[in-house]
Amino acid sequence: MKGDAVRHLLMVSCRTVVVFTLLTGVAYPALITGMAAALFPRQAGGSLIGPDDRPVGSAWLGQPFHSARYFWSRPSATTPEYNAASSSASQWGPTSPALDSAVRVRIATLRASGVTGPIPVDLVTGSGSGLDPDISPAAASIQIARVARARRVDSAAVGSLVVRQIQARTWGILGEPRINVLALNLALDRLTQ
Amino acid sequence: MTTNAVAQVSLYFAIGLALAVPLGRYLALVLDDGPVRGPIGRFLGPVERLVYRGIGVDPTEEMGWGLYARCLIGFSVVGVFVVYLLQRFQGWLPGNPDHLPAVPPLLALNTAVSFVTNTNWQAYSGETTLSYLTQAIGLGVQNFGSAAAGIAVLVALIRGFRRAERPTIGNVWVDLTRAVIYILVPLSAVLALFLVSQGVVQTWRPAATVTTLEAGSPATIALGPAAGQVAIKQLGTNGGGFFNANSAHPLENPTPLSNLAESIAILLIPGALCFAFGRLLGDRRHGWVYWAAMAVILVPLTFATTAMEQRGTPLLAAAGADLAATSTAPGGNMEGKEVRFGIAASAIWATATTAASNGSVNAAHDSLTPLGGLFPLWLMQLGEVVFGGVGSGLYGMLCFALVAVFVAGLMVGRTPEYLGKKIEAFEMKMVALVILVPAATVLLGTAVALMTAEGRAGILNPGPHGFSEVLYAFSSAGNNNGSAFGGLNANSAFYNIILSLAMWLGRFFVAIPVLAIASALAAKKTIPVGEGTLPTTGPLFVGLLIGSVVLVGALTFLPALALGPIVEHLTMAAR
Numbered sequence: 001m002k003g004d005a006v007r008h009l010l011m012v013s014c015r016t017v018v019v020f021t022l023l024t025g026v027a028y029p030a031l032i033t034g035m036a037a038a039l040f041p042r043q044a045g046g047s048l049i050g051p052d053d054r055p056v057g058s059a060w061l062g063q064p065f066h067s068a069r070y071f072w073s074r075p076s077a078t079t080p081e082y083n084a085a086s087s088s089a090s091q092w093g094p095t096s097p098a099l100d101s102a103v104r105v106r107i108a109t110l111r112a113s114g115v116t117g118p119i120p121v122d123l124v125t126g127s128g129s130g131l132d133p134d135i136s137p138a139a140a141s142i143q144i145a146r147v148a149r150a151r152r153v154d155s156a157a158v159g160s161l162v163v164r165q166i167q168a169r170t171w172g173i174l175g176e177p178r179i180n181v182l183a184l185n186l187a188l189d190r191l192t193q
Numbered sequence: 194m195t196t197n198a199v200a201q202v203s204l205y206f207a208i209g210l211a212l213a214v215p216l217g218r219y220l221a222l223v224l225d226d227g228p229v230r231g232p233i234g235r236f237l238g239p240v241e242r243l244v245y246r247g248i249g250v251d252p253t254e255e256m257g258w259g260l261y262a263r264c265l266i267g268f269s270v271v272g273v274f275v276v277y278l279l280q281r282f283q284g285w286l287p288g289n290p291d292h293l294p295a296v297p298p299l300l301a302l303n304t305a306v307s308f309v310t311n312t313n314w315q316a317y318s319g320e321t322t323l324s325y326l327t328q329a330i331g332l333g334v335q336n337f338g339s340a341a342a343g344i345a346v347l348v349a350l351i352r353g354f355r356r357a358e359r360p361t362i363g364n365v366w367v368d369l370t371r372a373v374i375y376i377l378v379p380l381s382a383v384l385a386l387f388l389v390s391q392g393v394v395q396t397w398r399p400a401a402t403v404t405t406l407e408a409g410s411p412a413t414i415a416l417g418p419a420a421g422q423v424a425i426k427q428l429g430t431n432g433g434g435f436f437n438a439n440s441a442h443p444l445e446n447p448t449p450l451s452n453l454a455e456s457i458a459i460l461l462i463p464g465a466l467c468f469a470f471g472r473l474l475g476d477r478r479h480g481w482v483y484w485a486a487m488a489v490i491l492v493p494l495t496f497a498t499t500a501m502e503q504r505g506t507p508l509l510a511a512a513g514a515d516l517a518a519t520s521t522a523p524g525g526n527m528e529g530k531e532v533r534f535g536i537a538a539s540a541i542w543a544t545a546t547t548a549a550s551n552g553s554v555n556a557a558h559d560s561l562t563p564l565g566g567l568f569p570l571w572l573m574q575l576g577e578v579v580f581g582g583v584g585s586g587l588y589g590m591l592c593f594a595l596v597a598v599f600v601a602g603l604m605v606g607r608t609p610e611y612l613g614k615k616i617e618a619f620e621m622k623m624v625a626l627v628i629l630v631p632a633a634t635v636l637l638g639t640a641v642a643l644m645t646a647e648g649r650a651g652i653l654n655p656g657p658h659g660f661s662e663v664l665y666a667f668s669s670a671g672n673n674n675g676s677a678f679g680g681l682n683a684n685s686a687f688y689n690i691i692l693s694l695a696m697w698l699g700r701f702f703v704a705i706p707v708l709a710i711a712s713a714l715a716a717k718k719t720i721p722v723g724e725g726t727l728p729t730t731g732p733l734f735v736g737l738l739i740g741s742v743v744l745v746g747a748l749t750f751l752p753a754l755a756l757g758p759i760v761e762h763l764t765m766a767a768r
Contacts, residue, residue, distance in 0.1 A: 012250060013264065017268065020369075031382065036389040043389055045398065048401060060443035063407065064408070086318065086321050088679075089679065094561070122523055122527045124509075138522035173200050
């Protein structure tokens, strides 16, 4: 290839990158941002909940809960836990000794809080993001007695609150039944204020 | 496996097929030679012509494979420079509301190569490393450009089969432009808006601060223009997450419905291109042959992965966790998985994203069970031809078709031919490159990493699983997938350099031989179908095709797999 041909080729390549950048790096994101702001402003901004000047969280992001008065979230692998500025999973393999000891400690903590029956696996394993907002309905059920005791309310009232917070599978097929822990705990605070 | 899991997997493939067939028809329309016909041509044609004016090319100029390849490499090299420089200078550039500093040089190089080669390996961590501007005009643009490059090479190869006695294979600028304007941008825009409606963020505002409920302390929530990026990274088999946790992150994939849309998008264009191929060849049965061969490999592996993950692990059971799947709990191996997706939707994603060279994840692959992780690993090692990357999957599979007709030809002692073209020594040599370069990259790269202290230093999990982490990394980079066993710390000088090299080899040492095949085929006469022609539209050929892919994949990688996931499974089961 002669020098001229190389130069021509590089010029065309550069111009293509520039034109594609205008199209897919400027116009496309601008279009999506504009339409998102017009059609779904709340979702586009992170689905924040609570008062505008002092939001309590995002509807989609989990938070840490350790007091007996609140339902607990799943373990989180981020630093510190539930750090929505830096998502990550534990990356522990299926035979990892670190996973083994972590799960045993978590189960011991739950037993110490008064849980006697089976402990659903999702409540003692970390999620893929470290920000999982949900626990399974079974994982909420085993916490009802503790929360009711700590708040000195009837456990049936807490139980019916939990049932109301269950989100079913989409179309009865997709995903898993689940409970958003932050939403449940906010409802709990409203119930016992 | 639960009834619901069977229903989720079945629904996934049913919807995928139902969308791929009509989309294939559309792709054939816009990728055919000559101006795009119909209303879409009238609507987007002016934009297309404006692009040609902007880049200063004559869309009717025909190229041989050498020029076509040089232009593709020129386009890619410029892309690497742009993405590299954007990362290095993001601290001084606008669109950086959270004031992220410059990305270190080797990480910036790795990320640039990764996105230009359609791999999207994540040595970076989106929300803590890259500014909004870098994401949008660096990574985002390459998400489109690299996907378009895959489609372009495929279209060139299809021309090789369609043309006779003329060694040119089209114009690369036209093919790139059309893929972007008619296919990638419109589909991404639709998907992006749907994702925002579900809760995926799309904003240029800085990170939000909230006051947490229990502690009452301030917490930062990373935001950004994610939805547009997520849409193309799913559709363009790119896979690089806006956030570190990729599509496991709730703001990148908040609901089971967003998850369905994103996981369908993984296989959508690779599946539809099969049907477009059939139409462009003038015989739709060819399209069904490829879709069927791919599905016959993928569907059983998806069920198998789901079953392994639902079974859980002896470790979790022995520790005292309840692994039963009930109407109120997902059960199974939930480490690294999100509750809203549970087992089935995570397993479907894991196999789809590795069958296609997508590499996005909605669960942590490093935490999959040994066999649940083996199937995704092997799907990558098959050469990313089971659906594979947009364009690159089908052109890889067409190379395996040449292997199939070649083997069949040897068995009956006739000159092999495919689609009216004699398959001769030159084509087979190029096919050998296409198959051997990624395989050698994977195995030699793994060996080098394990023999050096720098390579071993990145390993997180002990024992055979640590070996799997390294094997997975090279399988992913060498086949341009991009997913990872994330425990491996790949952000070191050693991995940033060697994996960049693997990604570059795996991309261009496949694409360039394919272009050479395209030119060689285009120059040949088209011979009519005769008595001795191997029928290539029926189940027999589907079987031959699957046999070629699976045999090559099994023979090449079984020894390596035995050292990692297989031995881990056996020792785990023996506990």
